[in-house]
Amino acid sequence: MAYNDNDGDFPGETSTAREELRAEAREVLCRLVGREDADFHPGQFEAIEALVADRRRALVVQRTGWGKSAVYFVASLLLRARGAGPTLIVSPLLALMRDQVSAAARAGVRAEAINSANATEWDQIRERLAADTVDVLLVSPERLNNPQFRDVQLPDLIRRTGMLVVDEAHCISDWGHDFRPDYRRIRDLIAQLPGAGDRRVPVLATTATANERVVQDVAEQLGVAGADGSGEVFVLRGPLARSSLRLGVLRMPSPASRLAWLLTHLGSLPGSGIVYALTVSAAEDTARALRDAGHEVVSYTGRTDPEQRAELEQALKDNRVKALVATSALGMGFDKPDLGFVVHLGAPSSPVAYYQQVGRAGRATDHADVLLLPGTEDREIWRYFATTSMPDEHRARAVLGELEAAGKPLSVPALETRVDLKRTPLELLLKVLAVDGAVERTQGGWQRTAQPWTYDGERYGRVAQARLAEEKLMLDYENTSGCRMEFLSHVLDDPEAAPCGRCDNCAGPWFPTGIDETAKGSASKALGRVGVPIEPRRSWPSGMDRLGVPLKGRIPEESQVAEGRAVARLTDLGWGGRLRTLFTITEGGVQDAPVEQDLLQGAVQVLASWEWAERPIAVVSVPSRSRPQLVGSFAEGIARIGRLPYLGSLELVDGGPRGESGGNSAFRLASVWRMFSVPEELASQLASARESGQHGPVLLIDDRTDSRWTLTEAGRVLRGAGASGVLPFVLALNG
Structure with a gap:
C-alpha cells in the first residue's frame, strides 16, 4: 500500500485510541527535539502508527532532514512502553551510528552500537542487552555475517527484537547507486522475525534516495509474506525537493581553473560546508592548496583513520573548519543541519548519488548553496574506477x-x-x-x-546498463536548461517534481564567475607539483609456495629497493589527466612513442626535490614489451639531464612476466619472479664502478607501477649483480 504524505490523514476512521497514541507519540517527540511546541511533519505520525498500532512493515522515502530517525526513535519508545524488546537498527556507516546514538540519548532512548570501532565495549553492551536496559541497538549490515554475532548473539536478538529498522535502505537494491551485498541478508533476517498476531515484529526501512524501481525492489524484500498477509508493505513517499537548496553548475576549462575558483570564492560561501572530489589524491591536493592559501580545511577520504574521521566530522559540526574536502567516504550518515554549502569538483557518476551528497546541506537553514564544477575528465575517472558489485x-x-x-x-x-x-x-x-x-x-x-x-548474467547485464544510463543522466543534469531541482526530483520519480525558482536555470546564475589572478597562480603551482613516494616492499606475500615460488617472510635487506618516486598518480588532478591520456589504450592498441618534453621536465623536478641519502651513479631501465620507446627514451633522458651513464635495460627471461597487470600480490609476484636478468655488459659496468670506488644506488626506470612487484624483483636482481642500492623511478603510480 502506498501513501503520499500530502494526502492528509492516514486512511481509516479517527478513534480515541488513535488520538491517545498521537498525544503519547508527540510527548516523546518533544523530548527528542527538546521543544515543547514540536509537532509531526506530514506523514511522520502515520508511519509511527503503522509500526506501533498495526505492527506493519513500512518503507519511508523522504528527503534528508524530514525526520526519518524521529519515526523510529519515537516508535521504539512507544513499543518498549507496550512491553516490546529492543529495536534493532541496521545502519551502514559509523558516522551515522555516532549521530543516531547521540540523538537517541537526547530523547531518553538508551541506544548502543556494535561496530568495528568499539570492540572493547561489546561485552558490556551484551550485558546491558541481557539486563533489558537497551532500547535501541545499532549494527552494521556487515555484522550480520560475522560468525560470532550471527550464530551466537543474533538468534537471541531476533527472539527479543521489538522492531527492526533498516536505515539507508536503498543499499538493499542492486539497482541503486550504492548497493551493498550484505544488505541482501536483511531479507533472511526479516523472514526469521515473528510475523503473526501480537508477536508480529514491525519493520521499518528508510531512505532519501530511491527511484521507483529501487522502491519496488526494497518493498519486495521487506514483504516476506506471512500466512496472514503480514508481508504487505506500507510505502510512504514524500516530495524530495529541498526548498533551502540553490543549485548551480559552473563549467571551467581545467582542473586548475576549478581550483582557482574555489581559492577565490570559498571564503564567501555561507557558513561551513563540504567540498567533494572524485579521488583521494584530488581531495588531498585540493585541501593542501586551500590550506596554503590560509583556508581552514582538512581532507576526509577512505585513507582517513576511523578515529580521526570522528574528530574531523565534529570539527565541521562545530564550525572550527570552513570545509571538509572529501571523497564519497563522507556520504551517508553525516548530519550537520546547518551545513551551508556543498561544492563538487567533478561530478559523481549518478544523479541519485549527487542528490544524496548535496542533501547534506540546508537541512535546518533557509538557504544553502550547491554548486557543481564538472570536469572534462569526469567520464575518464568514472571509467577508471568502474567496478561492479556483480560477480564476474x-x-x-x-x-x-x-x-x-x-x-x-x-x-x-x-x-x-x-x-x-x-x-x-x-x-x-x-x-x-x-x-x-x-x-x-x-x-x-x-x-x-x-x-x-x-550465474545470473542477464540480470547483471541489465544492472550494468542501468548504471551506464545513470552516467548519461548525470551529464544530462549538467547540460539541462530546465530546473535542476526538478530534474533531480524526476530522476527519483518524485510525482511532485516542479520548478524550484531558485537554481541558476530558474533565476539566473547566482554564483560569481571571476577568478583572482593570485588564485590562478596558486592553483597552477599546486597542481603542478610532482613527486609521489613509492613505498618499497619489505615482506613477501604469504602462501607463495603454493604458486611454486620459494619465498616467505621478510625480504632480505640486501635484496630490497629503497623508497622510489613517481612523477604523479594517475588519479591526480594536475598531472593525472596528462598521464591517463598517455596510458589510454585505443582501438588500435597500446600507443608507444618517445617521452614528451613536458613529462621529462616534470621528472626533472622530482629528481631535484628527491632527498636521497646518496646520489645515484647510473641509470638502468626495466624492459618493456608494450612501450619500449617510452621507457627507453625516459631512461635516456633522465641519464642525459642528470649526467649519469645509462647502462641499458635488464633482459627478459623466457619471454618475461606472465599474466596481465592488476590482480593480487601473490599472483603478481609469481608472474615476475625470475623473469629478469642482468646482461653481461651491464653487470660488467656495475663491477667496474665498484672497482673504481664509485658508491651509490642505481636509478631503476619504468613507465608506471601498481603492485610494485616488478620494481621489487628487478631491484632484487640488480642488487644481486652488485648494485649497492636501487631507487625506483616511474612516470605514473596507479591509484
Whole structure:
C-alpha cells in the first residue's frame, strides 16, 4: 500500500485510541527535539502508527532532514512502553551510528552500537542487552555475517527484537547507486522475525534516495509474506525537493581553473560546508592548496583513520573548519543541519548519488548553496574506477572451485594465493556469493555450501546498463536548461517534481564567475607539483609456495629497493589527466612513442626535490614489451639531464612476466619472479664502478607501477649483480 504524505490523514476512521497514541507519540517527540511546541511533519505520525498500532512493515522515502530517525526513535519508545524488546537498527556507516546514538540519548532512548570501532565495549553492551536496559541497538549490515554475532548473539536478538529498522535502505537494491551485498541478508533476517498476531515484529526501512524501481525492489524484500498477509508493505513517499537548496553548475576549462575558483570564492560561501572530489589524491591536493592559501580545511577520504574521521566530522559540526574536502567516504550518515554549502569538483557518476551528497546541506537553514564544477575528465575517472558489485562469472567459479577443492574453510589471504584477485574485490565477491547462498563465512574463514550457484548474467547485464544510463543522466543534469531541482526530483520519480525558482536555470546564475589572478597562480603551482613516494616492499606475500615460488617472510635487506618516486598518480588532478591520456589504450592498441618534453621536465623536478641519502651513479631501465620507446627514451633522458651513464635495460627471461597487470600480490609476484636478468655488459659496468670506488644506488626506470612487484624483483636482481642500492623511478603510480 502506498501513501503520499500530502494526502492528509492516514486512511481509516479517527478513534480515541488513535488520538491517545498521537498525544503519547508527540510527548516523546518533544523530548527528542527538546521543544515543547514540536509537532509531526506530514506523514511522520502515520508511519509511527503503522509500526506501533498495526505492527506493519513500512518503507519511508523522504528527503534528508524530514525526520526519518524521529519515526523510529519515537516508535521504539512507544513499543518498549507496550512491553516490546529492543529495536534493532541496521545502519551502514559509523558516522551515522555516532549521530543516531547521540540523538537517541537526547530523547531518553538508551541506544548502543556494535561496530568495528568499539570492540572493547561489546561485552558490556551484551550485558546491558541481557539486563533489558537497551532500547535501541545499532549494527552494521556487515555484522550480520560475522560468525560470532550471527550464530551466537543474533538468534537471541531476533527472539527479543521489538522492531527492526533498516536505515539507508536503498543499499538493499542492486539497482541503486550504492548497493551493498550484505544488505541482501536483511531479507533472511526479516523472514526469521515473528510475523503473526501480537508477536508480529514491525519493520521499518528508510531512505532519501530511491527511484521507483529501487522502491519496488526494497518493498519486495521487506514483504516476506506471512500466512496472514503480514508481508504487505506500507510505502510512504514524500516530495524530495529541498526548498533551502540553490543549485548551480559552473563549467571551467581545467582542473586548475576549478581550483582557482574555489581559492577565490570559498571564503564567501555561507557558513561551513563540504567540498567533494572524485579521488583521494584530488581531495588531498585540493585541501593542501586551500590550506596554503590560509583556508581552514582538512581532507576526509577512505585513507582517513576511523578515529580521526570522528574528530574531523565534529570539527565541521562545530564550525572550527570552513570545509571538509572529501571523497564519497563522507556520504551517508553525516548530519550537520546547518551545513551551508556543498561544492563538487567533478561530478559523481549518478544523479541519485549527487542528490544524496548535496542533501547534506540546508537541512535546518533557509538557504544553502550547491554548486557543481564538472570536469572534462569526469567520464575518464568514472571509467577508471568502474567496478561492479556483480560477480564476474569466471572469477566467481574460480573461487567456488578452490573452496570445494579445499574441503575446509579458507581465509581471504589463503584464497588470494589460489585466485588472482586483490583483497577488496575478493571480499566483495565472497559477500555476493554468500548472499546467493553459495558460500558462508565461518570462524575459520569462508567455505562452500551445498547450494548450487547459477550465474545470473542477464540480470547483471541489465544492472550494468542501468548504471551506464545513470552516467548519461548525470551529464544530462549538467547540460539541462530546465530546473535542476526538478530534474533531480524526476530522476527519483518524485510525482511532485516542479520548478524550484531558485537554481541558476530558474533565476539566473547566482554564483560569481571571476577568478583572482593570485588564485590562478596558486592553483597552477599546486597542481603542478610532482613527486609521489613509492613505498618499497619489505615482506613477501604469504602462501607463495603454493604458486611454486620459494619465498616467505621478510625480504632480505640486501635484496630490497629503497623508497622510489613517481612523477604523479594517475588519479591526480594536475598531472593525472596528462598521464591517463598517455596510458589510454585505443582501438588500435597500446600507443608507444618517445617521452614528451613536458613529462621529462616534470621528472626533472622530482629528481631535484628527491632527498636521497646518496646520489645515484647510473641509470638502468626495466624492459618493456608494450612501450619500449617510452621507457627507453625516459631512461635516456633522465641519464642525459642528470649526467649519469645509462647502462641499458635488464633482459627478459623466457619471454618475461606472465599474466596481465592488476590482480593480487601473490599472483603478481609469481608472474615476475625470475623473469629478469642482468646482461653481461651491464653487470660488467656495475663491477667496474665498484672497482673504481664509485658508491651509490642505481636509478631503476619504468613507465608506471601498481603492485610494485616488478620494481621489487628487478631491484632484487640488480642488487644481486652488485648494485649497492636501487631507487625506483616511474612516470605514473596507479591509484
